[in-house]
Structure formats: structure tokens, C-alpha cells
Amino acid sequence: MKRKQIVLTGGGTAGHVMVNLAIIPLLKEQGWTIDYIGSKQGIERELIEQIDEVTYHPISTGKLRRYMSIENVKDPFKVIKGIGQTLRILGKTKPQVIFSKGGFVSVPVLIGARLRHVPAVIHESDITPGLANKLAMPFAKKILATFPETMEYLPDKKANWIGAVVRPELFEGDKRKGLLFADLLTTKPVLMIMGGSAGAQKINEAVRSQVRALTKTYQIIHLCGKNNVDSSINIPGYKQFEYINEELPDVLAATDFVVSRAGANSIFEFLALQKPMLLIPLSRQASRGDQILNANAFEAQGYAKVLEEEKLTPNTLIESLEELNKQAPLLKANMEKYQGQDATEKVMKIINDTAKK
Structure with missing residues (x-):
């Protein structure tokens, strides 16, 4: 042609x-x-x-x-x-x-x-x-x-x-630049929380209700969706963004754990980058159930832990993250075996x- x-x-x-x-x-x-x-x-x-x-x-x-x-x-x-x-x-x-x-x-x-x-x-x-x-x-x-x-x-x-199609630039991130962008330290693991491009109100509320407890263990990068930044929260180690685009490879390079919805594109990117993930799929009441299937498939293969949205509370979020932390070495080992x-x-x-x- x-x-x-x-x-x-x-x-x-x-x-x-x-x-x-x-x-x-x-x-x-x-x-x-x-x-x-x-x-x-x-x-x-x-x-x-x-x-x-x-x-x-x-x-x-x-x-x-x-x-x-x-x-x-x-x-x-x-x-x-x-x-x-x-x-x-x-x-x-x-x-x-x-x-x-x-x-x-x-x-x-x-x-x-x-x-x-x-x-x-x-x-x-x-x-x-x-x-x-x-x-x-x-x-x-x-x-x-x-x-x-x-x-x-x-x-x-x-x-x-x-x-899975994975954006090649995601593999080119610089951890140091990611930490600088989010104004974070090297002394604590980084937890990235994202609820999709529009944000997820229930996830946002659960995270913010436990933000002081979470920041004892993690530094948090919270992608909370358009117009969902809560400017009243000003806690060291907790950084909010509506959405990250150009700096995302660097932020992912700095990330140790992920809390996310279970859209297929995102979770395959986390898999390729070997990021232990806690998946909170959209409920059947709010969707056709595709994210539940995606999340269950990843959990069955040992790539992720799953917390159903119907069971999401501030307490279950903390408990699920503690379990994710314990299981992280096994999850990463399984991810290393993934042949995409x-x-x-x-x-x-x-x-x-x-x-x-």
C-alpha cells in the first residue's frame, strides 16, 4: 500500500x-x-x-x-x-x-x-x-x-x-522520578490505589476513613478520579491525584502494591510489571459482572487477592491488605512464571x- x-x-x-x-x-x-x-x-x-x-x-x-x-x-x-x-x-x-x-x-x-x-x-x-x-x-x-x-x-x-496488549513505555519507568513526583520517601513501601478513570466512591471512602492507619505501614498514591480529590486531607505520605498520565511509568516503578478495580487492561499491566494486587471488582449491581470474572481468574492463577465490593468496609480493606502483604512473595513468584x-x-x-x- x-x-x-x-x-x-x-x-x-x-x-x-x-x-x-x-x-x-x-x-x-x-x-x-x-x-x-x-x-x-x-x-x-x-x-x-x-x-x-x-x-x-x-x-x-x-x-x-x-x-x-x-x-x-x-x-x-x-x-x-x-x-x-x-x-x-x-x-x-x-x-x-x-x-x-x-x-x-x-x-x-x-x-x-x-x-x-x-x-x-x-x-x-x-x-x-x-x-x-x-x-x-x-x-x-x-x-x-x-x-x-x-x-x-x-x-x-x-x-x-x-x-494482553501492554503499553511498552510502562517498562521504562524510573523509581526515583516516581517518588520525587509524588513527594514520597524510600523508607516505606508504596501502595497505589486506583478506582478507574471515573474513580470509585466506595473505595475512596474506605481508604480515607483508614488513611492514618494505612500510612503507618504504607506511603499511598491515591488515583481517586476526576473531581474526587479531597483537599481537606493533608497527611504526610498520602498523595491524591485525579489521574496520572505521562508520569504513570515512573509512579508504577515506585509502586510496591496495588489496590485496583479489575478492568482487564489494567490488571494485565500490573501482572506484566509484577505488582502484587488487591482487586476490588465492580459489583454485579453496577456492571455486567465482567470485572468479577477477571478478578477471579487472576486469583485462581495466584496473581492477585480479591475483595468483593459488597464486602468492602474500612476493616475488611485493612485485613485484605495485611493478607496481600503476607502473600506478596508467593504472588510475585507466580507472576514471574507468567508467559505472556x-x-x-x-x-x-x-x-x-x-x-x-
């Missing part, structure tokens, strides 16, 4: 952007011109627009809610509008291939791709496919899976198990092969 043009899509949460962030530098190296179709106000816009040589196109999209809401009546019209906008964008950019990480914004994009006869590749991170990917699968040429268990939920002729597939290179090969066809 003389001209290499690709459109990326995916959004709604940071997890639906991370794989795209991992492959963008490789696409640039290979000479691709990159456009990104995302929502008007999603976190993907904030993350992608700051990247040089990537053109961001916002479109209208619905939210694919699983609960009753008057917005559900409006959403089909938003999706139809988004399809029209996608058709215009694809007509101008004329890509050879589309790569989708999922999320509600991807549905009108994949439908528009089919109407424009542009082949599309979908990536599914969780054990069971999300609702957006389920709706988009009929319009894709290839569907890539992170977990081998996911293959039973995918159409055989389209499905490929590739393993070189998924990033596989994604790139599939993108190139699909574009050529």
Missing part, C-alpha cells in the same frame, strides 16, 4: 483507550496516518487529543444503558446521527482498516465501516464480550481476545486469541494483513 490510513475508535472509560495508546507509537513508526473517532465528552478525547499526529473526530453516540431511563429513547437517534457522521469522516479519510477497542462510541463507527466497506478489527479485553462489542461483532472482519476463555463467546471464523504472548506485535500484524486484503 502506498498510502497507509487507519481509523481507531474506542472510549467511555480509560480501559477502552489503553490498547489504542499502546499501538499508536507503532503505527506511527510504520508510516500510518492516524485518525481517531470518539465521543464528544468522553475520556478518550482528553487522552487522544494531546497526541501529536493523531486527528480526533468527535461524533454523537448513545450510552447503551442496562437500566430504564428516558435517555434510552433518545439514544437510537444519537447512534443514527453518529453513523451519519462516521460515514462523512470515512469518506474524507478513506482508511484501509479500522481498529476498535470497544465502548459505546464504537457501535456507530463499526456500522459506518460496514456501509463504507472498510474492514474492521475489534479487540475484546474481558473474559466475556461487552455489550458494545456484541453489537459490533457482525460488522467486523476480525475479533481479538485477551483471555483464552473468551474464545467460546466469539464466532470461530473471526476470532483470534492474542493475549507478544500481543502487541500480533495486533500490528493483523491490522496490516486486514488492510492489505
Whole structure:
């Protein structure tokens, strides 16, 4: 191909952007011109627009809610509008291939791709496919899976198990820079707590109610989500951030333990970096249960400890962290045995092969 043009899509949460962030530098190296179709106000816009040589196109999209809401009546019209906008964008950019990480914004994009006869590749991170990917699968040429268990939920002729895509820059962190960034010392272990891009109110509340007890053992880096910093707490060794982007590799290099939700992209990154983790997955009341499956799979393989959100209290958080501390050597030993597939290179090969066809 003389001209290499690709459109990326995916959004709604940071997890639906991370794989795209991992492959963008490789696409640039290979000479691709990159456009990104995302929502008007999603976190993907904030993350992608700051990247040089990537053109961001916002479109209208619905939210694919699983609960009753008057917005559900409006959403089909938003999706139809988004399809029209996608058709215009694809007509101008004329890509050879589309790569989708999922999320509600991807549905009108994949439908528009089919109407424009542009082949599309979908990536599914969780054990069971999300609702957006389920709706988009009929319009894709290839569907890539992170977990081998996911293959039973995918159409055989389209499905490929590739393993986890991990951002390569995460391995380049500098522990000293991470400690300096968070104004921490070298004398205590560092505990990083994150509840996803939007934060997690119940985790935030449990941590803050026990922050004085926790800082006796740990220095804490708390990624609490947008607008969730509590400026009334000013305790040495407890640092709050809404979100960390550029400095994340350094902060992870300085991190000894992690408390996290159980989104697949994040936990595979912690696995690759061999960080003992306490996973608090989203409950079934708040989700389709995908994080529970992810967390249980990691616990079964000896990579993590799990605390169900329904059982999360200030006391159970302390108890679970004490158990994590005790089990950390075993968890790290299990992580060292993990043989991850070189998924990033596989994604790139599939993108190139699909574009050529």
C-alpha cells in the first residue's frame, strides 16, 4: 500500500483507550496516518487529543444503558446521527482498516465501516464480550481476545486469541522520578490505589476513613478520579491525584502494591510489571459482572487477592491488605512464571494483513 490510513475508535472509560495508546507509537513508526473517532465528552478525547499526529473526530453516540431511563429513547437517534457522521469522516479519510477497542462510541463507527466497506478489527479485553462489542461483532472482519476463555463467546471464523496488549513505555519507568513526583520517601513501601478513570466512591471512602492507619505501614498514591480529590486531607505520605498520565511509568516503578478495580487492561499491566494486587471488582449491581470474572481468574492463577465490593468496609480493606502483604512473595513468584504472548506485535500484524486484503 502506498498510502497507509487507519481509523481507531474506542472510549467511555480509560480501559477502552489503553490498547489504542499502546499501538499508536507503532503505527506511527510504520508510516500510518492516524485518525481517531470518539465521543464528544468522553475520556478518550482528553487522552487522544494531546497526541501529536493523531486527528480526533468527535461524533454523537448513545450510552447503551442496562437500566430504564428516558435517555434510552433518545439514544437510537444519537447512534443514527453518529453513523451519519462516521460515514462523512470515512469518506474524507478513506482508511484501509479500522481498529476498535470497544465502548459505546464504537457501535456507530463499526456500522459506518460496514456501509463504507472498510474492514474492521475489534479487540475484546474481558473474559466475556461487552455489550458494545456484541453489537459490533457482525460488522467486523476480525475479533481479538485477551483471555483464552473468551474464545467460546466469539464466532470461530473471526476470532483470534492474542493475549494482553501492554503499553511498552510502562517498562521504562524510573523509581526515583516516581517518588520525587509524588513527594514520597524510600523508607516505606508504596501502595497505589486506583478506582478507574471515573474513580470509585466506595473505595475512596474506605481508604480515607483508614488513611492514618494505612500510612503507618504504607506511603499511598491515591488515583481517586476526576473531581474526587479531597483537599481537606493533608497527611504526610498520602498523595491524591485525579489521574496520572505521562508520569504513570515512573509512579508504577515506585509502586510496591496495588489496590485496583479489575478492568482487564489494567490488571494485565500490573501482572506484566509484577505488582502484587488487591482487586476490588465492580459489583454485579453496577456492571455486567465482567470485572468479577477477571478478578477471579487472576486469583485462581495466584496473581492477585480479591475483595468483593459488597464486602468492602474500612476493616475488611485493612485485613485484605495485611493478607496481600503476607502473600506478596508467593504472588510475585507466580507472576514471574507468567508467559505472556507478544500481543502487541500480533495486533500490528493483523491490522496490516486486514488492510492489505
